[in-house]
Amino acid sequence: MGVWGYLAIAAAVVGLAMTFVGDSVAERRRTAARLVAIDRRLRLIMDHLGIDDPEPHLAEVIANLEQGRKIPAIKAYRDGTGTGLAEAKKAVERLARERGLDIR
Numbered sequence: 122m123g124v125w126g127y128l129a130i131a132a133a134v135v136g137l138a139m140t141f142v143g144d145s146v147a148e149r150r151r152t153a154a155r156l157v158a159i160d161r162r163l164r165l166i167m168d169h170l171g172i173d174d175p176e177p178h179l180a181e182v183i184a185n186l187e188q189g190r191k192i193p194a195i196k197a198y199r200d201g202t203g204t205g206l207a208e209a210k211k212a213v214e215r216l217a218r219e220r221g222l223d224i225r
Contacts (some may be wrong), residue, residue, distance in 0.1 A: 178202060179216070186217050191224045 149216075178201020183195035191213065198209040217224045 155220060182213060182216060183220070186213065186220070186222050186224060202207075
């Protein structure tokens with residue numbers, strides 16, 4: 122097989138790989154969109170029924186904040202919510218401000 126044959130095989134392999142990756146990305150986007158829609162509906166139902174969203178992970182976060190332990194509070198928030206580092210840091214700092222706690 123010549124150089125052109127190897128190039129053709131390589132192009133076919135790359136094309137197939139891109140097809141599978143594209144399908145995976147599209148599927149993740151569809152799943153994310155469905156989860157957002159489900160979350161919105163669930164919140165509407167809970168609001169209609171007057172159900173508060175208990176945030177059990179906040180107990181550990183607040184306990185850490187009251188002890189002046191900001192990093193463990195951020196870790197607890199991330200573990201409880203699955204959020205990223207920047208979002209968790211902002212949320213923990215907001216919680217500390219709301220409760221008048223001085224964390225640095």
